[in-house]
Amino acid sequence: EEQLLESGGGLVQPGGSLRLSCATSAFTVTNYAMTWVRQAPGKGLQWVSAISGGAGVTYYADSVKGRFTISRDISKSTVYLQMNSLRAEDTAIYYCAKRYYDDGGAFDIWGQGTLVTISS
Amino acid sequence: EVVMTQSPATLSVSPGERATLSCRASQSIKRNLAWYQQKPGQAPRLLIYDVSTRATGIPASFSGSGSGTEFTLTINSLQSEDFAVYYCQQYNNWPLTFGGGTKVEI
Numbered sequence: 102e103e104q105l106l107e108s109g110g111g112l113v114q115p116g117g118s119l120r121l122s123c124a125t126s127a128f129t130v131t132n133y134a135m136t137w138v139r140q141a142p143g144k145g146l147q148w149v150s151a152i153s154g155g156a157g158v159t160y161y162a163d164s165v166k167g168r169f170t171i172s173r174d175i176s177k178s179t180v181y182l183q184m185n186s187l188r189a190e191d192t193a194i195y196y197c198a199k200r201y202y203d204d205g206g207a208f209d210i211w212g213q214g215t216l217v218t219i220s221s
Numbered sequence: 222e223v224v225m226t227q228s229p230a231t232l233s234v235s236p237g238e239r240a241t242l243s244c245r246a247s248q249s250i251k252r253n254l255a256w257y258q259q260k261p262g263q264a265p266r267l268l269i270y271d272v273s274t275r276a277t278g279i280p281a282s283f284s285g286s287g288s289g290t291e292f293t294l295t296i297n298s299l300q301s302e303d304f305a306v307y308y309c310q311q312y313n314n315w316p317l318t319f320g321g322g323t324k325v326e327i
Contacts, residue, residue, distance in 0.1 A: 146308055146310075148310075196264055196265070206270065206312065207276075208310075209276060
């Protein structure tokens with residue numbers, strides 16, 4: 102069964118950094134695109150970043166471009182989201198999701214999410 | 222950016238009735254549209270992709286339709302477990318965008 106498990110969330114001061122991890126199981130990360138989606142408290146879903154399967158091409162929402170970096174370790178079957186220069190508005194549950202195809206498609210598998218809180 | 226607009230924001234339905242949820246895209250997204258269900262405290266779950274294809278394990282009471290810029294999710298004979306928030310999402314253009322959600326309540 103394909104599964105995703107996020108970790109790395111926590112409380113960080115504004116301007117700080119955090120690295121989220123998404124451990125995958127039962128599929129090969131180079132065969133599918135992976136993505137991060139966040140949800141601020143009481144709000145809707147916001148796409149954050151994605152990485153394609155084969156070529157590893159990366160994409161970012163404008164709100165995080167230049168501050169967040171998505172990457173992967175194929176040997177560990179893990180996808181990461183490095184978050185720098187964090188702001189209060191980055192506070193959210195961060196979900197990792199698998200896409201249907203190498204570079205596209207809907208998000209068919211989701212992790213349970215990890216909470217990131219930015220506060221002094 | 223493709224703006225996804227969902228209506229209504231809240232839909233009050235009785236168990237056993239049909240719910241019809243709408244989603245409008247600000248420009249054509251072809252058939253690159255998905256619907257997700259989210260219950261309190263849970264991650265979203267994929268219901269429908271490519272406008273009308275049900276994801277694995279999704280009952281036939283859920284159906285999707287539309288094309289271009291207008292899309293609909295229909296839930297027939299609502300069960301207690303169907304009361305949740307539903308989001309549409311386009312994956313035709315970067316950045317990927319979600320609608321604001323429709324809460325289906327009793």
